[in-house]
Amino acid sequence: MKGIFQKSLMVALIGASLATPLQAYAYQEPTNYVHMKTENMTVYSAYGAKIAAAEKQGTFSVKANVVNNRQPLEVEIFKNGHSGVLKQMVKKGVMEPVAYRDEGDRLVATIHNNAELKFEYPAQIYFRDLAKSEYSSYVTTLAERGIVQGRTSDNFGVNDSLTRAQFSVLIVRAFSFQQEPLTQFKDIDAKKSWFGGHVGALHSLGIINGKSPNIFDPNGKITRQQAILMIGRTLDVVDFIPEEYEGLPYQDSNDFQDELLRFTQTLYGIGALDDNTNLLPNQYITRGQFAKMLAVSLEAAGRL
Template structure:
């Protein structure tokens, strides 16, 4: 998808034609060795990596099929939502958990997402335990602030724990999951799956509208993204790994594709 030289030239010409300056510095997408271009979760992992939200392992892999630990889920929420660290981390941890000491490497992160997103169970956070898919649903709904929109998506909730049913349904309402016949609620969520869920959830909150306009080359388009929020300038928008510039109510930038779906798959919207 990336054609850097063509993109530089395209950007220069568009900038002159539109008499405006676009954010055009190309960002080289990280190629993890365990997730091929076009594979499930590739777009989401790449989008989150380019935005500085996720990272891989030192061996060059992302660990796409590895189970996501609860502490890592907490870190992804804290970073993607730019959540403030509480003034007294020790006090928060002492109130809610017996298994997270104040000198834990993830102490401030865990305190940041407590109790608004995570609360643990019986005083246990379980930092290195795997996050289940139904737990993931509840944390995402709480983190993003999604609410029941009143529709019936037709998802099977019979095997979902009572405390998570409503939130799994909400994920389905917003198109964040397509596993309607069996959500596999008790299974551990993988790092790749969580990346996709998180990207979709972040975008669902702001309902982005995407338009592509012709440029000077067949393989390039000018993307314009509008957000259904009162203060769009409070957000950052990435398409194909590149930041789009906020101009006159829309986020604008050059993309190297003629496919609206490809842009949609790579889109990431995060709060500043």
């Protein structure tokens, strides 16, 4: 089982569509759900939402009275001549990523807020520091979706560390969670910060906590162990159901318990962690390592 998602991700990069993930999703039988159809789109709700859906000149508009980070909608869009990357408009002229998987003739997107969706051609991407990196395919896939960006136009910073603020933004972008207001942390300016709403979303979902009840530490670096815990919690939030996986190969994971043990087994089982003698849980995670962890987890959850 291990490695299947990595292999299909590589196939996607050479032009083949991703295989349908193997585990069951919340929307496995959409005909039993409330839904609304337009010419090229069907919107589903598992929560009894009242849905308004429309498409006009390549813009797919979705509104519902029930849609949030715990009760998303699933949107199936048939391409019918459309190409490029699907994104959502957050305000005029500003497009953000949306979580979706490509089924060849159609896309299946998961949205956590009312949205206007459009196809966009991805920007041409070339990061010099990925030329010989084992994380190149994962970074490129995420960059084409608009989830990650480089340090500069031609340098990703594959070996750089990741801050708590950056981590929060990347998770919210990748899973297209709705940003939430945040007031409890004194070291985050809720009105001016570029990451406050992202932290608010993850904090409200129980994915990330502060260093104390009123301190978040946005510039603090993320360790590999912390990344595993928070991506594992994210997979729980989106109702990912892991299979039974074999034991861990890491010599330094023998004392793992509870959440950390469960999530490490899950991420190792889907192929999101490297095959090494040691996991090095207290080492700061690099942007490249995180890109692999995130891309494989997205695919496992049916959102890539």
